[in-house]
Amino acid sequence: MIVTITPNPSLDRTYELPALSRGEVNRAATDRVDPGGKGVNVARALTAAGHRTTAVLPLGGFSGLLLSDLLLRQGIAVATVPVRGETRINVSIVESDHGLTKINAPGPELSEHESAALLAAVRRDFTGPEVDWLACCGSLPRGLAPDWYAELVGQVHSGGARIALDTSGPALLAALKARPDVVKPNREELAEAVGRPLATVGDVVEAAGELRERGAQQVLASLGADGMLLVAEEGSWFGTAAVAEVRSDVGAGDASLAGFLGAGGSGLKALAAALAHGAAAVRLPGSMMPTPADLDHAAVRVTAEIPAERVLRD
Numbered sequence: 393m394i395v396t397i398t399p400n401p402s403l404d405r406t407y408e409l410p411a412l413s414r415g416e417v418n419r420a421a422t423d424r425v426d427p428g429g430k431g432v433n434v435a436r437a438l439t440a441a442g443h444r445t446t447a448v449l450p451l452g453g454f455s456g457l458l459l460s461d462l463l464l465r466q467g468i469a470v471a472t473v474p475v476r477g478e479t480r481i482n483v484s485i486v487e488s489d490h491g492l493t494k495i496n497a498p499g500p501e502l503s504e505h506e507s508a509a510l511l512a513a514v515r516r517d518f519t520g521p522e523v524d525w526l527a528c529c530g531s532l533p534r535g536l537a538p539d540w541y542a543e544l545v546g547q548v549h550s551g552g553a554r555i556a557l558d559t560s561g562p563a564l565l566a567a568l569k570a571r572p573d574v575v576k577p578n579r580e581e582l583a584e585a586v587g588r589p590l591a592t593v594g595d596v597v598e599a600a601g602e603l604r605e606r607g608a609q610q611v612l613a614s615l616g617a618d619g620m621l622l623v624a625e626e627g628s629w630f631g632t633a634a635v636a637e638v639r640s641d642v643g644a645g646d647a648s649l650a651g652f653l654g655a656g657g658s659g660l661k662a663l664a665a666a667l668a669h670g671a672a673a674v675r676l677p678g679s680m681m682p683t684p685a686d687l688d689h690a691a692v693r694v695t696a697e698i699p700a701e702r703v704l705r706d
């Protein structure tokens with residue numbers, strides 16, 4: 393079983409329009425609402441692939457109710473912790489020619505009691521031998537200390553489950569010390585973690601190595617349209633999956649992590665699955681998660697020969 397925790401979940405609202413005019417009234421051509429937050433998306437993709445999973449999340453207010461209803465209708469198993477604040481709504485604006493603009497809300501501030509209740513919910517129900525992986529995903533809401541994931545990883549690791557971590561900034565740096573089994577930074581998050589820009593695949597390999605020295609056992613670095621790199625003790629692999637038409641890259645990293653964990657969570661096969669899921673996610677609207685029917689395994693290329701000199705796109 394793969395459990396995900398999302399301390400700051402969201403409703404993801406996506407508007408598609410030809411072009412955004414700043415300072416004007418804009419009329420969207422399409423409007424959709426998806427359940428969101430990184431661990432929620434990982435659980436959605438895993439459920440779509442037939443894996444046993446539960447998403448743990450705090451929920452509050454009217455948008456919390458709507459999120460819970462959407463998840464119920466999609467058949468996602470959830471364990472919720474009620475909070476007083478309102479669950480956030482994140483907005484994506486997709487323009488035909490200019491790509492994606494995202495506005496992520498801060499979300500509710502959790503009280504000390506709510507923060508402890510969220511930790512306790514995982515510790516109480518999801519540290520048994522049936523839990524293979526705990527995926528700790530997304531930003532921490534206000535009220536949670538930067539070492540909140542570090543504490544959770546420490547507690548869950550001692551129960552035997554493996555840990556995947558997809559977060560950024562101080563929360564990522566603090567949790568490395570608890571030796572997560574895999575971390576999944578994107579290029580910007582990895583650059584921030586090592587404190588310098590990453591221009592080539594070789595730069596990414598070096599930065600991933602630094603995160604491993606600081607405690608991460610594997611680093612799955614996602615590089616948007618440039619593909620993905622896995623750096624682990626057994627070796628390093630680089631891969632790409634061509635996409636003819638990108639519709640929305642919201643949640644592509646989450647779909648990738650779901651593919652990686654669903655395929656065992658280590659090695660070349662898991663990297664290939666992550667690439668297939670990421671590519672499928674960007675072909676779909678909003679933060680829609682791919683099903684196995686959406687995957688194009690033939691488009692995936694994975695190699696142990698790392699193209700270190702390859703320059704990453706701007």
Ligand SMILES: Nc1ncnc2c1ncn2[C@@H]1O[C@H](COP(=O)(O)OP(=O)(O)O)[C@@H](O)[C@H]1O
Nearest residue numbers: 578614615616617619620635641644645670671
């Ligand atoms: N524009 C794109 N074209 C092709 N594949 C993409 C594109 N954007 C994302 N992907 C795929 O999805 C994966 C995750 O996307 P990325 O943007 O790196 O993560 P995140 O969503 O966490 O920021 C990439 O490694 C790649 O496989």
Ligand SMILES: O=P(O)(O)OC[C@H]1O[C@](O)(COP(=O)(O)O)[C@@H](O)[C@@H]1O
Nearest residue numbers: 428429430482496530531642643644
């Ligand atoms: O927790 P964060 O970092 O604010 O991100 C939350 C957002 O990330 C998502 O999980 C999408 O992931 P990406 O932004 O990495 O594509 C959305 O569902 C959600 O709105």
